[in-house]
Amino acid sequence: MSLTLFIMQCLNGLQLGVLLFLMAAGLTLVFGIMNFVNLAHGSLYMMGAFIAATVYNHTGSFALAALAIVPAMLVLGLIVEFVALKTLYDRDHLDQVLATFGLILFFNELARMIWGPSPYYMEVPEWLSGTVSLFGLDYPAYRFLIIVVGLAVALGCYLLIHRTRIGMLIRAGSTHRQMVGALGVNIVLLNSLLFGLGAILAGIAGLMAGPILSVQPGMGEPILILTMVVIVIGGIGSVRGAFLAALIVGVVDTVGRTALPTLLRSLMERSTADTAGPALASMLIYLVMAAVLAVRPQGLFPVKHG
């Protein structure tokens, strides 16, 4: 494999990792702070992609789609939170998993009814369809934008949680919920807003993924599972861990898919390698996860208390 291709694949991996981080951040905020397992996070991502694609296809403006996605996802997130989840905060994880599983079935079918079962296309906006020059490489501008947006969101999350008053309350509420409530903070509202923020992050991931992946019912589940792998590897509840693990998973998955078949072909017979290569490549991140767990069950970058 040439060096250029390798760097390209690393950038693609970085781009996947950033997308995964947008998902993982929302999921881990809601889980780490409210102790709520939201499997329907993938559905929010799917709805985000569909809403963005619809707005974009009707107006032809990517900026407008991006503007619309934030209030739309906030409202959707708050509705989901209000209708189904509010009563589930105090239940055990099994109930939460089940209820959100029901929501996934609902949202997939809803999307199928509104937008039809076949993929719904969203094109790369014209002004982003070119390439940018990175270290002398031509890299697609849109994919580069994904990387930039993801890193900006990561920075924003960090600043919000560690440098603002709201972030302080969020952190305090995650460990001493009742005490924060007793101090006069409306912790219920804070939790709702946090859930809304998670939904917005999922929506942004959907918006960014729209033009490069096919927008279709059920698109949320594969990325949800990848996101869970990210969270398990990174350490549950840690945003920093989610960020680093997302980058690791993104790069390992993308580079593995190109490098592994080539590597196997040089080690064994061609026909065997052609069979084993793709299979092993698609299992690679799960093998990484198993290896991480075997050594560190709490994840690579667990959240530190105290």
Added chain:
Amino acid sequence: MKLNLRTAVPILLLVLLALVPLYATFAQQPFFLTLFGRIVVFAIAAVSLDLILGYGGMVSFGHALYLGLGAYIVGIMSFHGIDNGFVHLGATLLLCAVVGGITGLLSLRTTGIAFIMITLAFAQMFYFLAVSLKQYGGDDGLPVSAGSRFGSVTLDDPAVLYYVAFAVLCLCVWAGRRLVEARFGMVIRGSRQNDRRMRALGYPTLRYKLAAYVISAMVCGVAGMLYANLTHFVSPAYLAWTASGELIVMVVLGGLGSFFGPLLGSTAMLLIEEWLKGMTEHWMIIFGPLVVVSVLVSRRGLYGLLGDLQVRLSRRTRAVEGKA
């Protein structure tokens, strides 16, 4: 003896299930045999899941993995012309034990939500493996040309398959009840309540939990083997994560920690599914919220509901007796 709903209803259900082939022949509705065959097979899988979920508190979100393993063994072996049922069974039990042992050992290092996610991820790993098995159909699945043959008995015949599955189900319910009442089951249940205390008492709980996990995996593998014989088809969809989710829904809907619960749950769920499918193409739009509502409303499932009904009923009889 007073009528006890919690025993009477499941036993009535079992009797009705036993009569299904007769009814199907009598009413000339072979479709019934397939529908209820599915119910029985999924009841076996749900019972196997309940052993670790209901009694051990281990929420495996990847149990369809073993269903898929059992099914693929039948599919792949019959693809190569091996239709010996004993070989199928042996291979299923062995493979499920090995995979269950390895993934169980890794998953059991964690608890709670991490366990849920890890079991899910392992199942997903095998899902992708199944998708990439191009010579065995890959994404499209693999038709099973010849079913498992046990000597002169072959599972190709729907009625034979149904009765075999039914017998396996009864055996599982009976053996499961024996198992959880035994010392082994006590340790599993104890460690669900307080694992640290059980360890302090000197029980190597990890070993016990792993054993329960492996047993559950093997039973679920047998269900998968029967499922492949029932549908004459295997596909990666059998080990998709939604299948694992549906298994959990069956167990919880029926009632955790009771072997009749999963039986009630799988019957109720598959019948509702069938009914909704008959009503609308978009049946999931109703089914999804139904799952949410069932979680919100009932915490102990149908089996728990029967218990509540029993209490109310006995209160009423007592009131009537008091007046008399």
